Amino acid sequence: MAEKPRLKLPTEAKKGEVIEIKTLLPHVMESGQRKDKDGNPIPRKIINKFACEFNGKPVFSVNLDPAIAANPYMQFNAKVEESGTFKFAWTDDDGTITTAEEKITVS
Amino acid sequence: MRQLSRRAALTLAAAGAALGFVGSGKRAPAAAKEAADQIAQFTGGKTAEKGKVSIELPEIAENGNTVPLSVTVDAPMAADNHVSEILVVADGNPNPGVATFHFSPLSGKAAASTRIRLAATQNIIAVAKTSKGEFFTNQKLVKVTIGGCGG
Numbered sequence: 272m273a274e275k276p277r278l279k280l281p282t283e284a285k286k287g288e289v290i291e292i293k294t295l296l297p298h299v300m301e302s303g304q305r306k307d308k309d310g311n312p313i314p315r316k317i318i319n320k321f322a323c324e325f326n327g328k329p330v331f332s333v334n335l336d337p338a339i340a341a342n343p344y345m346q347f348n349a350k351v352e353e354s355g356t357f358k359f360a361w362t363d364d365d366g367t368i369t370t371a372e373e374k375i376t377v378s
Numbered sequence: 379m380r381q382l383s384r385r386a387a388l389t390l391a392a393a394g395a396a397l398g399f400v401g402s403g404k405r406a407p408a409a410a411k412e413a414a415d416q417i418a419q420f421t422g423g424k425t426a427e428k429g430k431v432s433i434e435l436p437e438i439a440e441n442g443n444t445v446p447l448s449v450t451v452d453a454p455m456a457a458d459n460h461v462s463e464i465l466v467v468a469d470g471n472p473n474p475g476v477a478t479f480h481f482s483p484l485s486g487k488a489a490a491s492t493r494i495r496l497a498a499t500q501n502i503i504a505v506a507k508t509s510k511g512e513f514f515t516n517q518k519l520v521k522v523t524i525g526g527c528g529g
Contacts, residue, residue: 289486302495304472330484333492336475338468340444340493347479350455350486 274298276359276371283376284351292323292331295344296361296369302337318343320362326355351377410501413467413474417505417515420465420478426513431464431504433518434491442496442522447476451488451506451514455481461488463507470500497525 274297284290296318303315315337322332331347349357354377361369417426434448451461460483466476479490488506503517 325484328484329480329482331482331490332480333490334478334480336477337473338471338476338495340495344491344493346448346491348485348487348489350484 276361276369278359278371278373280357280373281375282373283378286352286377287350288377289348289350290375291346291348292357293344293346294321294323294359294371295342296321297342298361298363300337300339300341300343304337316364318361318363320360321345322360322362323347323349324358325349325351326353330357351375353377410469413469413503416467416474417465417503420463420505420507421513424511424513426505426515428515430514431506431516433502433504433516435502435518435520438521438523439496440523442498442525444493445496445520445522446491447494447502448491449479449489449504449506453488453506453508453514455483455486455488457483458509460485460509461506462509464488464490465505465507466494467503467505468494468496468500469503470496470498472497476502496520496522498522 276294276296279293281290298318301313301316305313307313317335317337319335321335323330330349333345335343354375357373359371430452432450435445439445449464449466453461461481464479467474468476476494477492481488499521501517501519505513505515507513
């Protein structure tokens, strides 16, 4: 039950500026280490990959391990030289991919 | 998981040996060795130079379930010379891996922040790899009051 990701980045920037991007996806990030009340291990279910690209070119990506806290938060930067679209993708252990995108105007 | 003092560990080991069941029972909290292995795999056996990498973490994390972490590498992000990856490992979690960040010249800066889980007081180690094949590393000790790997 992929929930809507939260994004925070500017909508406008100057050419060559390094902007800051913050993302958060609501997700339990079940580590696979916990047990339910009957003592059975709860199977691992995490977001294992996050990627950001701009106009089709890779900007930043992460391979996540179970040590990333619930609701994986990522803050990173991007250098923008032209107007375009940022695309974000989160890959779940079960193969589900949650995506989001945001446009930026560069002057 | 509680940390044993060296003396207590030795005493326990001796007691264990006497009874003939060394190594049974509780699993040791993960393996500084596993962490070192993972780093060696990342660097391909090369020794990472200490420095350039800075790790921001609270000195004391009251809640190990969500600990803010920032890593920054003081390096240029030019097309022909940039930080391409940063590996972050924790030497006291059930599994040492935390995350691997991948950068490109479009990243603008070799910096990332996230929130992590820590089972106990331990070292966080970051190793940065540049596009030229250089490695830089640093580590930081974080004290954890309540572990975050639930059980």
